[in-house]
Amino acid sequence: MATSDAIIKITSCSKHFGPVRAIDDVSFDIARGEFFSLLGASGCGKTTLLRLLAGFEQPTKGNIFIDGQGMAGVAPNHRPTNMVFQSYAIFPHLDVRRNIGYGLRDAGLSKKELDGKIDQMLELIKLPGFGSRAAHQLSGGQRQRIALARALIKRPKVLLLDEPLGALDKKLREEMQLELRALQRNVGITFVFVTHDQEEALTMSDRIAVISQGKVLQIDTPTSLYESPNCKEVAGFIGTMNFFDGTVKSMEEANAVVDAGPLGDVRTRPFAAKLPASGASITVAIRPEKINLNPSRPSASHNVIEGRMSAAAYLGDRSHYYVAVKGRNAPIAVAAQNVNAARSWLGGQDQPVWLSWREDSVILLDR
Amino acid sequence: MNCIKFVDRMAQGRVARRDMIRAAAAFGVGVTAMPVHVRASDQITVFEWSGYDIPELMPGYAEKHGSPPDFAIFASEEEAFQKIRTGFKCDVMHPCTYSVYQFKDGGMTVPVDTSKLSNWPNVIPALQTAEGVVIEGAVHMVPTDWGNSSVIYRTDMVDPAFQHDESWGILFDETYAGKIAPSDGESNIEIAGLLIGLDRNQIFRMTDEQLEQVRPLLEKQAKIARFYWSDPSEFGQAMAAGEVVAAYAWNEAVKSLTEQGIPVKYANPKEGIFTWLCGLSALNTGEGDSAMVHDFIDAWISPEAGKFLIEEYGYGHSNKVAFEIASPESLAALGFSTDPSEMLADGILFQPLVGELNDKYVNFFNDIKANAAI
Amino acid sequence: MTSPAPIVRQDSRIQRFFLRHEWARGYALLSPTLAVMVLAMCLPVFMLAAHSFWTQNYLTIDETFTLANYEQALGWLWGAEGAKPIYIRLLWKSMQISFGVTVTTLILAYPFAYFLAFKVRRNKNLWIILISVPFLTSYLLRVFTWKIILGFNGVINSGLMSLGIISEPLEFLLYNPTAVLIVLAHAWAAFAILPIYVSLEKIDRSLLEAATDLGDGPFRRFWRITWPLSVPGVIASGLLVFIPTVGDYVTPKLVGGTEGIMIGNIIQSQFGKANNWPLGSALSIVMAIAITIVVLIFLYVMSLGRVRAK
Numbered sequence A: 001m002a003t004s005d006a007i008i009k010i011t012s013c014s015k016h017f018g019p020v021r022a023i024d025d026v027s028f029d030i031a032r033g034e035f036f037s038l039l040g041a042s043g044c045g046k047t048t049l050l051r052l053l054a055g056f057e058q059p060t061k062g063n064i065f066i067d068g069q070g071m072a073g074v075a076p077n078h079r080p081t082n083m084v085f086q087s088y089a090i091f092p093h094l095d096v097r098r099n100i101g102y103g104l105r106d107a108g109l110s111k112k113e114l115d116g117k118i119d120q121m122l123e124l125i126k127l128p129g130f131g132s133r134a135a136h137q138l139s140g141g142q143r144q145r146i147a148l149a150r151a152l153i154k155r156p157k158v159l160l161l162d163e164p165l166g167a168l169d170k171k172l173r174e175e176m177q178l179e180l181r182a183l184q185r186n187v188g189i190t191f192v193f194v195t196h197d198q199e200e201a202l203t204m205s206d207r208i209a210v211i212s213q214g215k216v217l218q219i220d221t222p223t224s225l226y227e228s229p230n231c232k233e234v235a236g237f238i239g240t241m242n243f244f245d246g247t248v249k250s251m252e253e254a255n256a257v258v259d260a261g262p263l264g265d266v267r268t269r270p271f272a273a274k275l276p277a278s279g280a281s282i283t284v285a286i287r288p289e290k291i292n293l294n295p296s297r298p299s300a301s302h303n304v305i306e307g308r309m310s311a312a313a314y315l316g317d318r319s320h321y322y323v324a325v326k327g328r329n330a331p332i333a334v335a336a337q338n339v340n341a342a343r344s345w346l347g348g349q350d351q352p353v354w355l356s357w358r359e360d361s362v363i364l365l366d367r
Numbered sequence B: 001m002n003c004i005k006f007v008d009r010m011a012q013g014r015v016a017r018r019d020m021i022r023a024a025a026a027f028g029v030g031v032t033a034m035p036v037h038v039r040a041s042d043q044i045t046v047f048e049w050s051g052y053d054i055p056e057l058m059p060g061y062a063e064k065h066g067s068p069p070d071f072a073i074f075a076s077e078e079e080a081f082q083k084i085r086t087g088f089k090c091d092v093m094h095p096c097t098y099s100v101y102q103f104k105d106g107g108m109t110v111p112v113d114t115s116k117l118s119n120w121p122n123v124i125p126a127l128q129t130a131e132g133v134v135i136e137g138a139v140h141m142v143p144t145d146w147g148n149s150s151v152i153y154r155t156d157m158v159d160p161a162f163q164h165d166e167s168w169g170i171l172f173d174e175t176y177a178g179k180i181a182p183s184d185g186e187s188n189i190e191i192a193g194l195l196i197g198l199d200r201n202q203i204f205r206m207t208d209e210q211l212e213q214v215r216p217l218l219e220k221q222a223k224i225a226r227f228y229w230s231d232p233s234e235f236g237q238a239m240a241a242g243e244v245v246a247a248y249a250w251n252e253a254v255k256s257l258t259e260q261g262i263p264v265k266y267a268n269p270k271e272g273i274f275t276w277l278c279g280l281s282a283l284n285t286g287e288g289d290s291a292m293v294h295d296f297i298d299a300w301i302s303p304e305a306g307k308f309l310i311e312e313y314g315y316g317h318s319n320k321v322a323f324e325i326a327s328p329e330s331l332a333a334l335g336f337s338t339d340p341s342e343m344l345a346d347g348i349l350f351q352p353l354v355g356e357l358n359d360k361y362v363n364f365f366n367d368i369k370a371n372a373a374i
Numbered sequence C: 001m002t003s004p005a006p007i008v009r010q011d012s013r014i015q016r017f018f019l020r021h022e023w024a025r026g027y028a029l030l031s032p033t034l035a036v037m038v039l040a041m042c043l044p045v046f047m048l049a050a051h052s053f054w055t056q057n058y059l060t061i062d063e064t065f066t067l068a069n070y071e072q073a074l075g076w077l078w079g080a081e082g083a084k085p086i087y088i089r090l091l092w093k094s095m096q097i098s099f100g101v102t103v104t105t106l107i108l109a110y111p112f113a114y115f116l117a118f119k120v121r122r123n124k125n126l127w128i129i130l131i132s133v134p135f136l137t138s139y140l141l142r143v144f145t146w147k148i149i150l151g152f153n154g155v156i157n158s159g160l161m162s163l164g165i166i167s168e169p170l171e172f173l174l175y176n177p178t179a180v181l182i183v184l185a186h187a188w189a190a191f192a193i194l195p196i197y198v199s200l201e202k203i204d205r206s207l208l209e210a211a212t213d214l215g216d217g218p219f220r221r222f223w224r225i226t227w228p229l230s231v232p233g234v235i236a237s238g239l240l241v242f243i244p245t246v247g248d249y250v251t252p253k254l255v256g257g258t259e260g261i262m263i264g265n266i267i268q269s270q271f272g273k274a275n276n277w278p279l280g281s282a283l284s285i286v287m288a289i290a291i292t293i294v295v296l297i298f299l300y301v302m303s304l305g306r307v308r309a310k
C-alpha cells in the first residue's frame, strides 16, 4: 500500500444532496499507477465520489488532493483527470477521429502530430481504420473503447471510469476487463474504476474500496477483501458467506472457541489482529467453498456438523449445495469444484451429510 | 362606419370577444366572422357592418320573431361580396349605392316588395327613387342610412387659415408630413382627381392619362401619410393623441372625438364633399323566410331606429319622421344639412366602380402603395 | 345448413389482398388522414394553380388557359411589355423583412430556450405553459398591444417623456418596417422557442460534462457541442418563422404604415377589392415557389456546411 506515493488524497470528504449523504466522511489515498476500484451496491455513492474527483461536484466538507495539489475550486477542465462516462458520451456530431482528438485542440500540435497521436490511440484500442466512422455507426464495445481513447489521449494523471463495462454483454465484458487491465499496465496511468460487480472488481483491481451508504467499509487487495473482510457487510457483499451468531467461550492462545448455537462449538484460528474478548457476542463466517461435504462423519473432533441435503445446483465447473442443519432456519451453502464427475454418493433430497471445515477457514466478525 | 374606440376600450380592458371579431373583420382578418350562436334554422342571417348588429336599430323585430337575427360582420363590401360569392348563406346584406350593383350583377339580390314595408311611405321621397335604390325599375336596396365623407382636422394643430379655405388638399400637404391619415382605399384617387380639377362624375371613370396625372399627388401622399386607415378607430385614436392632425372621415368621427373633448372640425372642402347612401338588400343566397326579411328591413326604417342612428351614431336616416323625433342637439351636432335631398344634390354621391374600372383603380392604388414601400 | 361448413373460413378476396400487401394496409389505415389532407390541402392548392392560368372577367372567370397572370407578375424580369416591377420588388422586400424577423426571432428565442433547457430545473411545464399564454389571446389583440406599447402616446413614448429623455413622442416606433419586424418577431418567438428547446433538451448532459472534462471552458463547450447539436432545432425554428411570415398581411397592415406593406397585402387585395382571383393566385404561387427556392438553397448551403465540418 503505497500511501507514501499517493496520487489522490481524500481527507474527511462529505457530499450531501439535501438530506441525502451521498458521501459521508470518507478518507483514503490512492497510489500512483494503481488500478483502484470503487465497489458498492447501486446508490451507495460511487458515481458521486468519482464526480468529486473529476470536479463535477464540490465536496460539502473535506478536501481532495490530486498529485499534491488541493482541488477545491479547480474546475473540471483544469484538473489532471479524465473520465470515461457510464454512457460513454461519444459526441454524436463528430466522427471517431474528432471524438478522440477532441481534448487536444489546445495542445499546440501540428495536424500531423495530432493525426499521429490519434492513429496511435486507434491502434491501442484495436480500432485502426475506424477513424472516419460516424458516431452512430459504432457498436457498444467500440464506443466504450473510443471513450477510453478520448480520455487516454490527454495523458491524464488519473483516469476515472464510471461502470464503463456495464452496458456490454458478459462475454465482451470479460474480454474488455482483461484488455483494460493490460492497457492500464501499459500506459501506467492511475485508474479509478467504479463498478457494482464484485467479480469485475476482484479480477481487475490492485485495491478495492467497498462503499456502502456513502461510507468506505474497507480498502484492501482483492485477496484480503475476500479472505479477511473486516465486517459482515463486506463479507456479505463480496462472494457468498455463511453467517452464524455465536458467543466467545474461551481464548486459547490465538485460538478461539465460539459457541455458535446449532453448529456447536466452533474452533477458529482468527488471523485478524484484534482478538475478541471472552464472552463477546460475535458472528462466525465461513465461505461455502471452504466447507467440505462428507458422506459420513469425518474423524475430526471439532468443526463438524451433521445436516440433510435440501437443494443442489449444478453449475458445470462447480456445484452449490444447500444443507439444512437442526436448529437453524437458513440452510448452509456449500460449494465444491466438480473435479471428478459429480459426487456419486450424493443420493438427493434429505440425504444425511456431514459438513466439516478447517480452523483457519473461520472468520470472526463483530456482530 | 364604426363607432368602436377599440384601442381605448382595450386599454381599459373592456374588449370582449365580440369586439375582437369586429376589429378582426375590419382588417379583413376574421373573414370567417361566425354567427354568434349556432344557427337556429328558423332565423334569418344578416350580413352587417360592425356596430350595426344591435337590437336598437331593428326595434320590434326580436319581439315579433323571438330573437334577433343571426349576424355576420364584414368590413368592406368587397370582402362581403367575395364571401357570399364563395357560398356564405345570408338573407340580408347592407350595401351602398356604389356597391349594390355588384351584388345585383352577381345575381344575388332580389327586389324588395315595398308594399310589405309599413314604414316605406315615410321614407324620404328623394331616397325612394335614388339611383342604386331602384335598379331596372325594382327596389334592390331599401335606403336606410346616409352621411358624408370628408376631412376631419384638429382645429388647434392645423394652420388657422385652413378653416376659411377648407380643402381636400390637406391630405396631400407636406406641411403635415407624417400627420395625415387617408383611408385605405381608392377614394384617394377620386379625391386627387378633384384636386386636379376633374369634374365630380369624371373622378369615378378616370382615363389612364388622368390616372397618370394624379400619380405624383398620390405618391407624395403615400410618402407623407402616417398610415392608411382601415378602421375609424385607428385615426380616432391617433387624432386624439395629436399624432394625426387631418384624416379622411365619416360624420360619426366628429361626434365621438368632440365628446372626448378633442377640438376637431368636419370640413366642407371647396372641391366638394362626398355623400354616401346605404341600405338593405334582400338576397337569394340564404335560407331564411322572405316575410321575416321584410319585417327586418321594415324595423330598420322605422322612426325609432332612425332616432337612435341619428342620436348615437351621428348619421342620417331614411325615415323623415326620425328627424322630427330626434333631439335637436343631436341634429345640430350632425354638422351637415339635415335635408337629405339637398345634401344628395350638393354632395358628390359615390358612384360604383364596376369591372375593369374597379380593377384599374385598385391596381393603381396598390401600385402607389407598393412603390412607396419598396 | 345443407352444405358442410368449411373448417377454415375462407377469406374474401379483399381480405386476402390486404393480408398479402402491407402497403395496402398502411394506406387503408392512413386513408382518413389522407382524405383530409387531399381535401384540405391539395384541393385548394390545385384550385389556386388552376385559377392562376385563367382570367377574371368582372364577375365571371374565363377558363381559357393563359400565362398572362404570370407575365404580369414576373414579366418585368425579362422586360415584358407593360409588366411592372412592383410584385417582384415587393416579394423581395417581404423576404428581406421575413429574414430579419427570422434572425431577430432566433436571437430572442435561443437564449430563452437555453435558459429553459439548462437553467430551469423545477416546473419546466409551467414555463412552457407560460410561453404559450399569449396564444390564448387573439393575434390581433397582441398586435394592438404592440400598438399601445409603440404608439404615439404609448408606453415607450410616455415612459421616455416622463423621464425627460425626449420632449416629443418618437414617431419612428410605429408604422414602418421595423415595427412589422418587432411585432412579428414577438408573435413568432414562442413558435421558435419550442423546437430549439426540444433540441437543447435532447442533448445528453454527459456530453457537456465530457467536453468540460476534456478541457473546454463554458464558451468553447457551447460552440463545440451545444450549438452544433442544437442547429437542427434552430433550422426548424427558422423555417417555421420564415415561411409563414413572408406572406403575412395582417401585421404590415396594422403597424406597417405606408412603408411597411408586404406582398401579402397585394395578394389579399387581389382576392378582395381588386376582385382578380387569377392574378392573386398567380402571385400566391410565385410567392410559394420563391419561398421554396430560398428554403432549398438555404438547406443545401447548410448541408454543405455540415459535410465540411466532418
Ligand SMILES: Nc1ncnc2c1ncn2[C@@H]1O[C@H](COP(=O)(O)OP(=O)(O)OP(=O)(O)O)[C@@H](O)[C@H]1O
Pocket: A017, A020, A021, A022, A040, A041, A042, A043, A044, A045, A046, A047, A048, A049, A196
Ligand atoms: N444530483 C443529486 N441530487 C440529489 N441526490 C443525488 C444526486 N446525485 C446522487 N444523488 C443521491 O446520492 C446517492 C448516491 O448516488 P450515486 O449516483 O453516487 O450512486 P451510485 O453508487 O453511482 O449508484 P449506481 O450504481 O446506481 O450508479 C443516491 O442516493 C442518489 O440518489
Ligand SMILES: [Mg+2]
Pocket: A046, A047, A048, A162
Ligand atoms: Mg453510478
